[in-house]
Amino acid sequence: MIQVGIVGGTGYVAGELLRILMLHTGVEIRFVYSHSHAGEKITTVHDDLFPLENMYFTDKVFPDADVVFLCLGHGHSSRFLTENHFSEKTKIIDLSNDFRLKENRQFGNRHFVYGLTEINHQQVQTADSTANPGCFATAIQLALLPLAHDKLLENEIHIHGITGSTGAGKGLSETTHFSWRNNNISVYKAFTHQHLGEIKETLTSYQKEASRYPFHFIPFRGDFSRGIFVTAYTRSALSEKELQEKYRQFYAKSIFTRVTDQNIHLKQVVNTNYCLIHVEKHENMAFITAAIDNLLKGAAGQAVENMNLMCGFPQDTGLKLKAVYY
Structure with a gap:
């Protein structure tokens, strides 16, 4: 068993992390940090997590x-991390954008590995710290990636992506209010x-x-709560058939990214840690669609993937989740 802490425990992503980790066979939740809610029950914020009704937020790490x-x-x-020090043996998984770019990945004695497991599987296994990719960044x-891997990005690239309201976090604003969205x-x-x-x-x-x-890249706010649906096209x-084979080969060993011959939709991936990809050719354009759950494969689920690899668990431990289809 490993002991796990969550800092910033009141948001949507933390709630999804808790939902996964409380069922993870190798994890004990040691603390959930929230300065503003210290001393309160976790269920006062995450009332869907009633199995954790005896656990409290803390302002201590x-x-x-x-x-x-x-x-x-x-x-x-x-x-x-500057104000709160952890043991050298403590593995850090960051879900913000602070350490995602190469120029920011060295922080004191820690080096953050970019935690896109489909390409950095081995690096994550030996990392002391990982920077979780952004949700749109993951899908795009x-x-x-299969095109870039085979040096096939030879023209301008056009991308449209739509995301659910949870992608904006719990903080209220006009554009996250129900009556507006x-x-x-x-x-x-x-x-x-x-x-x-x-991404670049x-x-x-x-x-x-x-x-x-x-x-x-043109991002859209969608009138639904969770999920990301991306379309991309470029000349090829x-x-x-050749494009589809490139994609299948690239993701042949991937646990959570699947290439399908069928058109895809969001309900196939919401509440899962999967990315579904579909590839077509229209005249001289390669047309790719991808779908993920922004809170799971785009955030908490991918973070648990990274933890599993860093701590020696099977990559899919705690992540065998079925889509909420109906």
Whole structure:
């Protein structure tokens, strides 16, 4: 058994982490940190986690925990690690964007490995710290990595992605309010989304010349609570059959990314840690669709994947979740 702590325990991602970890056969939840809710029952915030009704938030960390998940807002993880010291043996898994870019991955004596398990499986296994990819970044990278791997990104790339309201976190704003979001759709951060940096770093690590081509990403706010659905297209000389074979080969050993011949939809992946990918060819365009649950494969589930690899558990431990289809 390993002892696990969660910092920033009141958000959606922390709630999903707790849901997974309380059923994980190799984990004991040591502490759930929340400065604003210290002393309160966890179920006062996460009332779906009533099996944890005897567990309380704390404003103290346990520096000897085996694994600590940082579920803090962007820019806060590095500050928290500066102010709170953990044992050298404590493995850190950060879910913010503080350590995702190469220039930020060294933090004191810690080196953060980029935790996209489909490509960094071995590096994660030996890491003392991992930077969990962003939710949109996860879906988009998985949609395009087979092309970059085989040096097939040779033209500009167009991407559209729609995300559920939980992707914006628990903090209330006009665009997350039910009466605004319901029966509505809108574009936000067109061409400037914060996940573009990590996406481009990963793709160009496989294909340097890909940096020469424009990368157009239009994100949408969807009128649903969870899930990400991405479409991407770029010119390709390969046939549909050749493209599909490239994708199948690239993900042949992947546990959680599946390539399917059928058109995909969000209900297939919501409440799971899977990414589904479908590939088509239209005239001279390769057309790729990808779907994930933003709170699981895009956040908490992928973080548990990283923990499993770092701690020697089978990668899918605690993550054998069925989609909520109806």
